[in-house]
Amino acid sequence: MGEHAAIILAAGAGTRLKSKKPKVAHEILGKPLVRWVVDAAKEAGIERIVTVVGHGRDQVVPLVEADTAIAVQEEQRGTAHAVLCALDDQSLSGFDGTIVILSGDCPLVRPETIRAMADAREASGAAAVVLTMRLADPFGYGRIIREEADAPDTADAAAAIARIVEQKDATAEEAAVCECNAGFYCFDARLLADALAQVGTDNAQGEFYLTDVIALLRASGHATIALESDDATECLGVNSRRQLAEASAIMQARINGRLMDAGVTMVAPELVWCGPDVKVARDVVLHPHVTLMGTVEIGEDTIVLPLTTLTDTRIGEGCTIGPNTRLTDTRIGNGCTVEETIALEATLDDGATAGPRAYLRPGAHLCEGAKAGTHVEIKKSTIGKGSKVPHLSYIGDTVMGEGVNIGAGSITCNYDGTSKHATTIGDRTFIGSDTMMVAPVSIADDVVVGAGSVITKDVPAGALAVARARERVYDGWVSAHREARQ
Numbered sequence: 001m002g003e004h005a006a007i008i009l010a011a012g013a014g015t016r017l018k019s020k021k022p023k024v025a026h027e028i029l030g031k032p033l034v035r036w037v038v039d040a041a042k043e044a045g046i047e048r049i050v051t052v053v054g055h056g057r058d059q060v061v062p063l064v065e066a067d068t069a070i071a072v073q074e075e076q077r078g079t080a081h082a083v084l085c086a087l088d089d090q091s092l093s094g095f096d097g098t099i100v101i102l103s104g105d106c107p108l109v110r111p112e113t114i115r116a117m118a119d120a121r122e123a124s125g126a127a128a129v130v131l132t133m134r135l136a137d138p139f140g141y142g143r144i145i146r147e148e149a150d151a152p153d154t155a156d157a158a159a160a161i162a163r164i165v166e167q168k169d170a171t172a173e174e175a176a177v178c179e180c181n182a183g184f185y186c187f188d189a190r191l192l193a194d195a196l197a198q199v200g201t202d203n204a205q206g207e208f209y210l211t212d213v214i215a216l217l218r219a220s221g222h223a224t225i226a227l228e229s230d231d232a233t234e235c236l237g238v239n240s241r242r243q244l245a246e247a248s249a250i251m252q253a254r255i256n257g258r259l260m261d262a263g264v265t266m267v268a269p270e271l272v273w274c275g276p277d278v279k280v281a282r283d284v285v286l287h288p289h290v291t292l293m294g295t296v297e298i299g300e301d302t303i304v305l306p307l308t309t310l311t312d313t314r315i316g317e318g319c320t321i322g323p324n325t326r327l328t329d330t331r332i333g334n335g336c337t338v339e340e341t342i343a344l345e346a347t348l349d350d351g352a353t354a355g356p357r358a359y360l361r362p363g364a365h366l367c368e369g370a371k372a373g374t375h376v377e378i379k380k381s382t383i384g385k386g387s388k389v390p391h392l393s394y395i396g397d398t399v400m401g402e403g404v405n406i407g408a409g410s411i412t413c414n415y416d417g418t419s420k421h422a423t424t425i426g427d428r429t430f431i432g433s434d435t436m437m438v439a440p441v442s443i444a445d446d447v448v449v450g451a452g453s454v455i456t457k458d459v460p461a462g463a464l465a466v467a468r469a470r471e472r473v474y475d476g477w478v479s480a481h482r483e484a485r486q
Contacts, residue, residue, distance in 0.1 A: 003097035004048070004118055005189070006041040007086040010034045010064070010104030011054025011073040016240045022056030023238065024104040025063060028248045029255075029275045030293040032063050033238055036107030036276075042067070044114035046100065050086040078207030080199040087193055098122060099192060101185040101210070108234040108247055109184060117186040120227050127191045127222035128214060130161060131184040133232040141180035142166045142211055144226055159225040162218055164211035168204035179228070181211060182235035191222060251276075290321075322355065330360070333368075346378075349385075367402075381412075384427070397439065398423040407433030407451060414439045426461065 014023025024034035034051065041049055049068040053060045054076050061070055069091040073082045083101060086092065092099075098118050102109060113131065121129040132144050147162035164181050165174045195216040199208050214224045229235055233250050236243065255276065256269040263282025266272050271288035274280070278292045286292075319332055322339030329345040332338065336348050339355035346360035351369040354360060358372045363380030366372060370383040373390035381395045387404035389395055395406070396414040399422070410431050412423040421439035425431070429443055432451030437443065442458045443465070449455060450466035459465045 003095075004046045004100065005092060005095055005097065006046045006049045006100045006102060006114075007083055008034065008037050008041070008049065008051045008064075008068070008102050008104050009079060009082050010037075010060055011052050011057075011076055011082055012105065013055040013076075014105065014239065017238075017244070018241075022060055025056065025059045026238065026244055028107055028244070028251055029273065031107075031276055033107045034060065034063055034104040037102050037104050037109060038064055038068060039276075040109050040111045041100065041102060041114060043111035044100075044118075046114070048091060048095070050089050050091055051104070052082045052086050054082075078201075078205075079210035080196055080208035080212065083192070083210055084196055084208075087196070092189075096190045099187050099189045101187070103183040103237060105239065106183060106235065106237045108236055108250055110231075110234050113184075113229060113234060117184065117227055120225070121186045121188070124159075124223060124225055126225045127188050127217045128224045129186040130164065130214065130224070130226050131182040131235065132161075132179050132226045132228045133182050133235045134178050134228070135180055135232060136178070138175075138178050138180045140167050143170055143174050143177040144179040144181060145174060145177065146179075146226075159227070161214060161224055161226045163215035166203065166205075166209065166211065179226075182229060183237065184235070185210070187213075191217060195220075289323075325355070341372075397421065398425065400425045401427035401429070401445065403428045404431070405429075406431045407435060409434040410437070411435075412437045412439060 010024040012023055017023055017026065019026070025032050028036065038049060038051070050071050051064045051068045052071045052073050054073040057072060064070070069089050071086040071089045073085045098121055100114055100118060117129050117131060130144070135141065142164045144161050145163045145165055146160065167175070192213065195213040198216050199212045201208055203209060218224050236247060238244050238247050252273055255274050255278070256266060256272055259274060259280050260266055260269065264280045265285045268288040272286045273291040275293040319334070319336045319338070324340040325338050327338070327343045330343040331347045333348055333350040333352065335351045337353045338348070341355040341358045341360065343354065343360035343364070345362035346364040348354065348366045349368045352366035352371065354366065354372045355374070357375050359377040360372060361377065361379035364378040365382045367383060367385045369386045371388040371390065372378050372383065373388070375392050376389050377394045378389065379396040381398040382400060383389060384400045384402040384404060386402055387400050389406040390408065392408045393406055394411045396412050397420050398412050404425055404427070410433065413436055414420050414423065423437050423439045424442040426443060426445035426447065428445060429447040431449045432453065434452045435449050436454045438454065438456045441455055443449065443455065444459060444461035446462045447459050448464045449459070450464070450468065453465060453467040455465055455467055
């Protein structure tokens with residue numbers, strides 16, 4: 001491709017979504033609509049991108065400002081006006097190459113389609129290329145009106161179009177046309193700027209229509225042609241919650257199909273949800289109700305069991321990810337077993353296990369062969385190699401050595417109501433059940449702590465620590481107490 005730029009129109013409100021969130025900030029598979037479009041343009045080889053924002057721009061700008069320029073449409077006066085706002089941006093000053101215009105609420109557009117539009121414009125010498133689609137029910141879409149006999153000699157007459165008519169402005173004859181405007185365009189930048197200066201508001205909505213540019217270019221003797229999409233689904237916009245669900249299903253099928261073609265087994269692909277950045281090795285089996293989001297990597301011979309959710313997660317080889325698991329920003333090593341676990345920004349090294357019903361909060365790190373068992377919560381703590389927190393415990397702000405065993409119901413008391421404090425537990429230490437370790441406190445190597453202890457002072461290596469009241473037994477107390485009450 002030669003010199004190219006893209007303008008992404010993302011200023012609309014999306015009132016039919018009935019949301020406080022702007023339309024293009026709504027998500028498909030964990031990714032905002034506008035990001036799908038930006039990434040498609042970048043994958044097509046376009047680096048100079050301007051995003052036009054307006055409604056809810058405080059929510060939209062953070063989604064695109066890292067890799068696109070921002071143009072603000074203060075007042076939404078139509079698509080032609082939005083493009084003018086983008087052309088005024090410094091990043092497009094003096095640009096005279098090919099400009100692709102994309103809709104920020106159409107997340108299904110493919111990079112290869114964007115490239116094909118640019119290639120078609122340059123190969124034909126046309127002033128404009130319009131992506132079109134044919135629909136059995138075209139209601140609501142602009143209609144493509146062809147007048148092939150008047151096509152300029154510089155373009156393929158069979159592909160030439162004369163104008164685009166919006167639904168509200170169409171006659172009965174024009175409304176019967178099934179070829180529709182998909183909302184994606186490719187222009188000669190210099191000719192686009194000239195034509196935009198002539199666009200008026202003589203239409204049903206009193207707006208500056210970008211579609212009017214086609215007729216203006218044609219009247220000036222320039223070629224305007226159509227490129228019909230071979231997959232009408234990529235042209236679908238998202239204007240309602242129903243359409244959002246429809247687009248999600250289409251993207252789900254695309255991604256799952258690509259993974260299966262690469263050697264991944266899906267027992268029921270319609271019940272598997274994978275984000276756009278998921279990488280799954282061949283011979284991996286994904287069972288129904290698996291959800292993988294973000295940067296997920298699953299190695300060979302891995303079986304992911306039903307009802308699993310992963311977000312921004314990498315999973316190594318030979319892992320079993322069991323039902324009702326949700327992993328976010330989590331890294332899983334090889335040979336791990338994770339069942340009914342919620343993990344946020346956690347790390348599991350090779351052979352570690354978690355669950356069922358474990359909660360791994362940010363900073364939780366299970367070293368090789370470590371275990372976080374049933375109803376265990378771990379936060380900002382390292383569980384050493386081969387160490388175990390089997391059940392009903394909370395470990396926070398702790399560094400634990402190797403071969404440690406934590407008895408049921410034990411807690412590191414890391415918060416004093418004002419500040420967090422650290423606990424250190426040495427190698428091969430045994431903590432009895434129902435132990436409270438009141439931080440800051442250090443328990444050295446090879447220590448045994450008696451069950452039911454409250455540890456408030458450091459314990460040296462090899463020691464036995466017991467901190468509990470002496471048991472007292474009063475024989476016959478129950479019957480004597482009962483007689484006294486009577």
